Amino acid sequence: MRSAWAGRVRRPNPEAGRPTWAAGEGPPRRPPVPGSLRGARGARGARPPPPCWGPGSGVSAPDSAAGPLAMSLPGAVGGATWRCPGRLFACHFSHAARRGERPGGGELSRLLLDDLAPTSRSSGGLELLFGLSPCLLALRAARRRVARLLLQAGRSGLQGERAELLREAEARDIPVLRPRRRKLDALCRHQVHQGVCMEVSPLKPRPWTEVEEARPGDDPRRLWLVLERLQDPRNLGAVLRSAHFLGVDKVITSGRNSCPLTPVVSKASAGAMEVMDVFSTEDLAGFLQAKARQGWLVAGTVACPRPEMSPSSEIPITSCLEFLWDQPTLLVLGNEGSGLSQAVQASCQLLLTILPGRQLPPELESLNVSVAAGILLHSICCQRKDFPMGRKREHLLQDPREPSATSEGPGLAQHPGLSSGSE
Numbered sequence: 001m002r003s004a005w006a007g008r009v010r011r012p013n014p015e016a017g018r019p020t021w022a023a024g025e026g027p028p029r030r031p032p033v034p035g036s037l038r039g040a041r042g043a044r045g046a047r048p049p050p051p052c053w054g055p056g057s058g059v060s061a062p063d064s065a066a067g068p069l070a071m072s073l074p075g076a077v078g079g080a081t082w083r084c085p086g087r088l089f090a091c092h093f094s095h096a097a098r099r100g101e102r103p104g105g106g107e108l109s110r111l112l113l114d115d116l117a118p119t120s121r122s123s124g125g126l127e128l129l130f131g132l133s134p135c136l137l138a139l140r141a142a143r144r145r146v147a148r149l150l151l152q153a154g155r156s157g158l159q160g161e162r163a164e165l166l167r168e169a170e171a172r173d174i175p176v177l178r179p180r181r182r183k184l185d186a187l188c189r190h191q192v193h194q195g196v197c198m199e200v201s202p203l204k205p206r207p208w209t210e211v212e213e214a215r216p217g218d219d220p221r222r223l224w225l226v227l228e229r230l231q232d233p234r235n236l237g238a239v240l241r242s243a244h245f246l247g248v249d250k251v252i253t254s255g256r257n258s259c260p261l262t263p264v265v266s267k268a269s270a271g272a273m274e275v276m277d278v279f280s281t282e283d284l285a286g287f288l289q290a291k292a293r294q295g296w297l298v299a300g301t302v303a304c305p306r307p308e309m310s311p312s313s314e315i316p317i318t319s320c321l322e323f324l325w326d327q328p329t330l331l332v333l334g335n336e337g338s339g340l341s342q343a344v345q346a347s348c349q350l351l352l353t354i355l356p357g358r359q360l361p362p363e364l365e366s367l368n369v370s371v372a373a374g375i376l377l378h379s380i381c382c383q384r385k386d387f388p389m390g391r392k393r394e395h396l397l398q399d400p401r402e403p404s405a406t407s408e409g410p411g412l413a414q415h416p417g418l419s420s421g422s423e
Contacts, residue, residue, distance in 0.1 A: 129200045129263045130184075130193035132161055137271035138200060139168045144274075145201040146174050150187070152195030153178035165196065191267065203261045203273070205253055205280035208287060222328040223380060224250045228284055228344050229257045229335040230369065237268025238370035239333070244272040246374075246381045252330075255282040288347040291330055299323070300332045300340050300348035301376060303366045304355055317351045320379040331376060336369050352376060 126147055129135055138144050149169045151162065158166055169176050184193055225248045230236045236259045243251060258280075259265065266273045281287045288298045302317060332348060334340035340348075354367065354375055367375070381387055 125201060126199045127202050127263055128187055129198045129266060130188045130191055130196065131267040131271070132165070132194045132196045133271035134263070134266040134269075134274060135196050135198045135271075136161055136165050136168070137274040138198065138266075139165065139172070141274045144203055146172070147199040148175040148177060150177050150179055150184060150197040150199075152184055153180050162196065191264070203266075205261060205278045208252055208279040208281040211250060211277075211279055220328065221325055221384065222249050223325075223377075224248065224252060224328075224330050225373070225377070226252045226284070226288070226330050226332040227258070228254045228332065228340060229338075230333070231257065231259050232336055233259050233262055233264040234268040235259075235336060235368070235370045237265040237270075237273065239373045240265070240269040240276055240278070241272045242370065242374040242377055244269070244276050246377045247384070247387075248377065248381075249277075251276060251278045252284075252287065253278065253280050254284045255280045257335075285343040285347045288330065288332070288344065292347070292349065295328065297327050297329045297350065298332065298348045299329055299350045299352050300345055301334065301372065302339065302345075302351045302353050304353045315345070315348055315351050317353055319355050320352045320376050321355070323350075323352055323380065325380050325383045329380070331380065333369055333373055333376075 129138060129144075135149070139146065146169075149165070151158070151166065166176065179187075181195070184195065184197055188197060225239070225243050227236070227239065230239070230253070240251065261273055261278065292298050300315070305317065331352075332340065332344060334344070339345075345351075354372060356365070366372075
C-alpha cells in the first residue's frame with residue numbers, strides 16, 4: 001500500500017511559512033511515552049497517545065493541523081499552558097510577568113473599587129458592622145479596630161450623622177470607599193444597612209473579674225442585668241437597648257450557650273452594644289452566689305404561675321410592681337424557651353413575675369424575653385429619685401406654648417398623640 005506521504009517534494013509553504021516533508025520522508029516519529037502513562041495492557045499492547053502538537057514540543061504538525069490560525073495561536077495566548085498526555089508545556093507570560101509584575105495590573109488599577117472582590121474578613125479576623133448608629137457609636141467608643149468605612153455611593157451629599165461619620169473616619173485616617181447599593185446589599189447579606197458599613201475587629205465580652213468595685217460615694221442602689229443562655233441575636237440586641245435606655249449599670253452574660261456580640265446584635269441594639277459594659281462568666285451560679293455574699297439581692301424572673309400550679313420551690317415569687325428596690329440588685333433573665341436553669345434559679349433569693357391583664361391560654365401566658373426585660377427594668381428603675389417620673393401628668397398634657405409655673409427649666413413638649421385638653 002502506497003504511503004500517503006509519497007510523492008511530496010521539499011518546497012516552501014506560503015501559508016504555513018515553513019517547509020513540508022520531502023518525498024517518502026513522512027511525519028516525524030511520535031515522542032516516547034513515559035512508562036507511568038502507558039495503558040493497563042502494558043507497553044507492548046497499549047495504544048500510543050495521539051501526537052502532541054504545541055509550542056516548545058519540537059514536533060511540527062502536518063498540513064492538516066498547520067495554517068495561519070495554528071501558527072498565530074502561541075503568540076496570541078502569550079501565557080497559555082499546553083497540556084498533552086505525558087507532557088506539560090508552559091509558555092512564559094509577557095516581559096512584565098518575568099519582571100514580577102501582576103499581569104493586567106494596569107487594567108485592574110483603572111477599575112472602580114466596588115468592582116473588585118471584597119477583602120477577606122475571615123483571614124484578618126474582621127467582621128462587617130452595618131447600620132448608621134452602630135458604626136457611628138463604634139467610632140466614638142473606639143473599642144474596635146477599624147479597617148475601612150463603606151458609604152453608599154449615589155447619595156446627593158452626606159449630611160447629618162453620615163457627614164459626622166465621614167469626618168470621624170478622616171480624622172482617624174480610616175480608608176473610605178463608596179460602593180454601590182447592590183454591592184453593600186451583597187456584603188451585608190441583604191440586612192438593613194442604611195448605606196453605611198464598616199469592617200471592624202470583633203467585640204467580645206470582658207471577664208467579670210474586671211468589674212470595678214463600688215466606691216464609697218456611689219449610689220447604693222445599683223442594678224446589674226444578668227442574662228443566661230440568650231441565643232437569639234435580635235433578642236439580645238433589644239435587651240441591651242432597653243437596659244442602656246433605662247440606666248442599667250452592667251450586663252453579665254453566661255459564657256456557655258449564649259449569643260456572641262455580633263453585628264446583628266449591635267444593629268438590633270441601635271448601637272447600644274458598642275457603648276455598654278458587657279461582661280461574661282463561665283460559672284454563672286457561682287458568680288451569683290459570690291455577689292449574694294457581698295450583700296447583693298439576686299432576683300430571678302419566672303412566668304406568671306397559674307392558680308392550679310403549686311409552687312415548685314421555696315423561693316418567694318412577687319409581682320414586679322410590688323418589688324421594693326432598696327439595695328444593689330442583680331436581675332436575672334433566662335433562656336427564651338426554657339427560662340432559668342435549676343442551678344441559677346436555686347441561687348436566686350427572689351423571683352419576679354409580670355402579672356397579665358386577662359385570663360390567657362397556656363400558649364400565650366409568657367412574653368418575649370426582650371419585652372419582659374423592658375417591663376421589669378422599667379418597674380425597678382422608676383424607683384430612682386432622679387428618674388423622670390416625679391413630673392405630674394398635667395405637665396405632659398399642658399400646652400407647650402404656656403410656660404410651666406411649677407417646673408424648673410423648660411416645659412416638656414406635647415406628645416403628638418395627646419390632646420391639649422381644651423376641648
